[in-house]
Amino acid sequence: MPIIDNVEFDQFLQTFDSAFNDQQLQRLVLSKYKGEETELKRITVRPLLLKGQQLLSFLYEYKTNHITKNLSLSESLEFFKAQVGNHFFNAHLLTDQWEAQLSVSKKAKVLMKKYPNKNKTLQTTETTSHDRAKNRFVEQDRPYLRELGVTDNKGSIIPAMSRKWKQINRFIEVLSRAIDNTGLAKHDKVHIADFGSGKAYLTFAVHDYFVDKLQVKTEVTGVELRQNLVDLCNSTAQKLALEGIKFEQGDVQHFKAQGINIMIALHACDIATDYAIHMGIRTGAEIIMCSPCCHKQIRPQMKSPTTLAPLLQHGIHMGQEAEMVTDGLRALLLEAHGYDTQVFEFISLEHTSKNKMILAQKRKQSRDNSAIIAQIKSIKEFYGIKEHCLEELLAN
Ligand SMILES: C[S@@+](CC[C@H](N)C(=O)[O-])C[C@H]1O[C@@H](n2cnc3c(N)ncnc32)[C@H](O)[C@@H]1O
Numbered sequence: 180m181p182i183i184d185n186v187e188f189d190q191f192l193q194t195f196d197s198a199f200n201d202q203q204l205q206r207l208v209l210s211k212y213k214g215e216e217t218e219l220k221r222i223t224v225r226p227l228l229l230k231g232q233q234l235l236s237f238l239y240e241y242k243t244n245h246i247t248k249n250l251s252l253s254e255s256l257e258f259f260k261a262q263v264g265n266h267f268f269n270a271h272l273l274t275d276q277w278e279a280q281l282s283v284s285k286k287a288k289v290l291m292k293k294y295p296n297k298n299k300t301l302q303t304t305e306t307t308s309h310d311r312a313k314n315r316f317v318e319q320d321r322p323y324l325r326e327l328g329v330t331d332n333k334g335s336i337i338p339a340m341s342r343k344w345k346q347i348n349r350f351i352e353v354l355s356r357a358i359d360n361t362g363l364a365k366h367d368k369v370h371i372a373d374f375g376s377g378k379a380y381l382t383f384a385v386h387d388y389f390v391d392k393l394q395v396k397t398e399v400t401g402v403e404l405r406q407n408l409v410d411l412c413n414s415t416a417q418k419l420a421l422e423g424i425k426f427e428q429g430d431v432q433h434f435k436a437q438g439i440n441i442m443i444a445l446h447a448c449d450i451a452t453d454y455a456i457h458m459g460i461r462t463g464a465e466i467i468m469c470s471p472c473c474h475k476q477i478r479p480q481m482k483s484p485t486t487l488a489p490l491l492q493h494g495i496h497m498g499q500e501a502e503m504v505t506d507g508l509r510a511l512l513l514e515a516h517g518y519d520t521q522v523f524e525f526i527s528l529e530h531t532s533k534n535k536m537i538l539a540q541k542r543k544q545s546r547d548n549s550a551i552i553a554q555i556k557s558i559k560e561f562y563g564i565k566e567h568c569l570e571e572l573l574a575n
Pocket residue numbers: 374375376377378379380381402403404405408429430431432444445446447448451
């Protein structure tokens with residue numbers, strides 16, 4: 180029976196309402212379902228900004244699949260009034276400030292406990308107005324995070340995974356800006372390839388961002404050398420009943436792809452990054468995003484120009500110089516092939532030592548690239564470089 184004129188329930192709804200309006204709502208979970216839908220386990224409700232409109236996303240979690248519905252605040256409040264005490268007998272609310280637990284007994288007795296959010300310290304460090312916006316890119320209660328072991332059953336970050344959690348957030352933050360710039364959110368369907376997908380934290384994150392947050396039909400393919408990881412990721416996708424995400428065993432150097440909109444290669448080893456960038460350019464990807472790893476090709480070819488020789492006599496300096504030259508040339512080659520390119524720190528060294536990101540966004544207008552081609556030539560001459568993998572791939 181729905182709850183009518185109950186002070187505690189009204190107070191619960193009021194806390195939800197204020198948290199939503201003050202942008203402090205994290206989530207509300209409806210559980211202890213007793214209704215006709217035998218497979219329904221719970222509904223998780225969280226704020227959603229869709230095409231400039233503040234809404235609430237309702238994630239219905241069934242045993243074998245998930246369904247999302249979006250409602251306005253008033254529709255949501257009506258839904259809670261109709262459902263709590265009728266079909267759902269437990270509601271848990273989490274805001275930046277408060278945690279509230281509402282339970283309804285068999286005899287329709289309502290009990291609410293409200294207490295300050297226990298994780299407030301963790302959240303407040305991440306919820307200054309700037310960071311708050313940043314944190315909204317990925318919601319902690321997404322099912323894939325639980326399945327990949329980033330969060331526990333209550334949706335809290337497992338302490339050992341906090342660095343991975345920060346990396347996922349930063350990755351989606353960077354990507355979301357590029358999506359805005361290139362207009363990909365307006366496409367009917369988007370194709371994404373992730374080369375060297377590994378355990379696929381970022382592959383699942385990008386799929387979830389497009390499907391759940393942007394509500395764009397998406398086909399994501401993770402390509403990975405190691406068969407055991409491919410099997411693991413495919414079974415995770417199956418368990419979560421996700422559509423539009425698959426993993427294939429393969430070497431990026433021999434992989435054939437067509438019609439990719441976003442090419443991702445994060446920490447793919449050595450020249451695998453060059454092959455991935457090349458594939459992105461050849462298929463006309465709007466966004467190419469890579470974080471290079473181990474730079475082996477250029478260093479043995481590099482000669483120390485006379486003036487720099489005293490600096491580069493130290494192995495560590497030579498290694499840093501080789502890395503800069505390798506990635507600098509990659510960025511220039513992307514520029515020369517129609518991409519506006521940035522090279523920046525992806526996430527501070529505190530989180531991972533592989534912290535450089537090359538982000539390339541396809542230019543809408545073509546332009547004369549002869550000056551850049553001349554720059555590439557003179558840099559190679561300066562350091563005595565004969566071969567750069569990406570340059571050769573593009574020349575062929
Ligand atoms: C350091 S992990 C990064 C995983 C993931 N991209 C991330 O950033 O979390 C690099 C992955 O790339 C895979 N890899 C390396 N070279 C590859 C190649 N040529 N083709 C496909 N996968 C490759 C490795 O097996 C490994 O799982």
